[in-house]
Amino acid sequence: MSDKQYILAIDQGTTSSRAIIFNRDGKSVAVAQREFPQHFPNSGWVEHDPEDLWDTVVETCREAISHIDVNEIAAIGITNQRETTIVWDRKTGKPVYNAIVWQDRRTAALCRDLRHKDAQLEQHINAKSGLLIDPYFSATKIAWILDHVTGARARAEQGDLAFGTVDSFLLWRLTAGRAHATDATNAARTNLYNIREDRWDTELCDIFRVPRQMLPDVKDCAADFGVTDADLFGSAIPVSGIAGDQQAAAFGQCCFNPGEIKSTYGTGCFVILNTGDEAVTSQHRLLTTIGYRLNGKISYAMEGAIFVAGAAVQWLRDGLGIIKSAAETEGLAADIADNRGVYMVPAFTGLGAPYWDADARGAIFGLTRDTGPREFVRAALESVCYQTFDLFEAMAADGVAPKAVRVDGGMVANDWICQYLADILAIDVERPQITETTALGAACLAGLQAGLFADLDEIRSRWQLDARFSPKMAQPQRDHALAGWKGAVERVRSYDD
Numbered sequence: 001m002s003d004k005q006y007i008l009a010i011d012q013g014t015t016s017s018r019a020i021i022f023n024r025d026g027k028s029v030a031v032a033q034r035e036f037p038q039h040f041p042n043s044g045w046v047e048h049d050p051e052d053l054w055d056t057v058v059e060t061c062r063e064a065i066s067h068i069d070v071n072e073i074a075a076i077g078i079t080n081q082r083e084t085t086i087v088w089d090r091k092t093g094k095p096v097y098n099a100i101v102w103q104d105r106r107t108a109a110l111c112r113d114l115r116h117k118d119a120q121l122e123q124h125i126n127a128k129s130g131l132l133i134d135p136y137f138s139a140t141k142i143a144w145i146l147d148h149v150t151g152a153r154a155r156a157e158q159g160d161l162a163f164g165t166v167d168s169f170l171l172w173r174l175t176a177g178r179a180h181a182t183d184a185t186n187a188a189r190t191n192l193y194n195i196r197e198d199r200w201d202t203e204l205c206d207i208f209r210v211p212r213q214m215l216p217d218v219k220d221c222a223a224d225f226g227v228t229d230a231d232l233f234g235s236a237i238p239v240s241g242i243a244g245d246q247q248a249a250a251f252g253q254c255c256f257n258p259g260e261i262k263s264t265y266g267t268g269c270f271v272i273l274n275t276g277d278e279a280v281t282s283q284h285r286l287l288t289t290i291g292y293r294l295n296g297k298i299s300y301a302m303e304g305a306i307f308v309a310g311a312a313v314q315w316l317r318d319g320l321g322i323i324k325s326a327a328e329t330e331g332l333a334a335d336i337a338d339n340r341g342v343y344m345v346p347a348f349t350g351l352g353a354p355y356w357d358a359d360a361r362g363a364i365f366g367l368t369r370d371t372g373p374r375e376f377v378r379a380a381l382e383s384v385c386y387q388t389f390d391l392f393e394a395m396a397a398d399g400v401a402p403k404a405v406r407v408d409g410g411m412v413a414n415d416w417i418c419q420y421l422a423d424i425l426a427i428d429v430e431r432p433q434i435t436e437t438t439a440l441g442a443a444c445l446a447g448l449q450a451g452l453f454a455d456l457d458e459i460r461s462r463w464q465l466d467a468r469f470s471p472k473m474a475q476p477q478r479d480h481a482l483a484g485w486k487g488a489v490e491r492v493r494s495y496d497d
Contacts, residue, residue: 004452006022006072006074007075007077008020008073009021010057010078011436012080013266013267013438014101014268015038016036017053017059017060018032018034018439019031019033019057021064022440026444028436029067030067034056034060036052036055039098044104044105045106046100046101048101050098058232065233070234074238074451074452075447075450076238077241077242077243077248077443077446079242079243079245079441080244081101081166081245082165082244082245083138083189084099084138084165084166085138086165086168087152087156087162087163088161088162089155090162093177097148097149099166103267103349104141105359106144110135110140114133125204126281126288128196128197128204129191129194130188131189131191131288132287134358138192139192139210142208142214143209143210159213161214162180163214164182167182167183168180168181174228174232175239176229179239181219182217182242183218183223183242184198184292184293185289185291185293186242186244189244192215196279198218198293199218200215220293220295221242221243221251221445222446222448225241226239227239238450240447241444241445241447241448243441246270247289247301248440248445249272249441250291250292251291251292252408252440252441253463254463256274256299257276258276259273259402261273262405263407265310265409265410265411267310268306268310269409270304270305271303271304273400275301277300279300280302280398282394282398283397284394284398286391286398287304287353304352305353306353306388307348309384309411312384313381316380322373323377329414330415330417332377333377333381340371341368341484342375343382343383343488344363344364344365344488345363345488345489345491346362346383347362347492348361355493364379366484381414382485385421385424388421389424389425392425404428404430405427405428405430406430407429407435409435409436415469418467419469422470422472423471429469430465430469433464434464447459
């Protein structure tokens with residue numbers, strides 16, 4: 001058992017990087033955050049400069065650490081935007097191209113070609129990886145970089161290039177190139193990992209044309225990943241936990257038992273249901289994935305992914321200038337009794353589960369002369385709840401009917417969203433006292449490995465309810481709202497497949 005007091009959680013997200021210092025009680029004692037630029041080179045393309053990711057991580061870590069004694073940090077936990085793909089030179093550590101973000105749709109045509117070439121291929125890939133053929137996942141992103149950066153494919157085949165999701169790239173940099181590794185949850189999001197056999201799959205690598213020698217070692221979520229270079233933070237600190245952001249959030253929400261479910265509302269929205277020892281295959285286009293792996297044992301999960309949640313509010317702020325801050329949205333949405341027939345389908349980067357329509361694009365319906373900022377804001381917030389309903393409807397068709405859902409992420413500070421979500425889902429919505437559960441989950445994983453926490457029961461004992469929202473909406477009103485949403489979605493579908 002470590003006698004050190006703190007864990008440093010690195011939370012590298014889609015729009016910002018954060019560093020949070022947690023104590024043994026799971027309480028935050030220092031936080032630092034930096035946003036970084038988003039790059040949109042073409043329609044449907046989304047990129048980040050990997051150096052921006054690295055610089056903001058180092059800056060926020062140093063700021064957070066400045067509030068404590070660095071020698072009291074027992075370990076670092078990393079959580080990251082999943083599927084985002086970076087390829088770098090093993091000798092120099094320099095990326096050969098920008099990070100291609102999980103939201104990016106540039107490989108939609110490649111995915112269509114793969115599906116059309118063999119009608120059974122997607123089913124075969126799904127049986128191994130738990131995933132579908134979609135631009136969302138890392139495999140086609142890697143292939144695109146190798147095909148479009150001069151000389152990259154040859155260099156990759158010679159072993160000169162490394163691939164990693166953001167966690168792996170950060171680990172490489174933190175350890176000065178000594179560690180090229182990832183955890184099972186991030187590996188499971190690449191479309192190259194056999195989640196049932198718990199290994200990189202040679203056949204999947206061949207299908208997606210990804211050289212096996214590019215791939216990182218895969219470890220448990222709580223493991224010895226390496227030690228940071230002492231010059232970075234003034235002390236060498238073990239990296240002891242890694243998990244993709246949504247799995248980290250599920251861990252932070254203590255969804256340790258089969259049937260427990262959480263929904264995270266950040267840039268996107270992601271619902272994860274613990275299925276325990278069984279890798280359940282959805283019949284309604286939800287994903288089968290790894291929830292976490294501890295001591296070599298996998299806990300599986302079923303997942304639904306929504307690409308745009310908080311990003312819709314960010315668009316209202318930065319794209320349209322309708323609001324100055326996200327905090328304004330609660331009052332604006334509550335200021336009108338209903339949506340006045342206005343629906344937003346925020347398919348800015350296609351539609352995720354259960355549609356998986358990469359070519360769908362966003363739209364707003366029902367505009368009239370008196371439509372204004374309040375209607376736009378309410379439509380954006382409602383769209384998050386309607387998309388969540390679509391996921392729960394697919395889960396229900398697969399035989400899963402949760403009685404409550406635990407929510408987290410920046411958006412759930414908004415009481416209006418939590419109540420409307422409860423009304424639309426017709427189940428209780430539970431918000432914990434600590435809503436930044438993504439970083440907390442990474443901290444808990446690192447704390448397990450470092451000995452700050454004895455076991456999962458000790459972690460569970462620290463979870464505390466902040467508020468419970470129960471459904472109040474009458475069924476006819478709910479049915480009417482959902483019918484309007486379904487009609488709006490039908491209008492943006494591409495149906496090219």
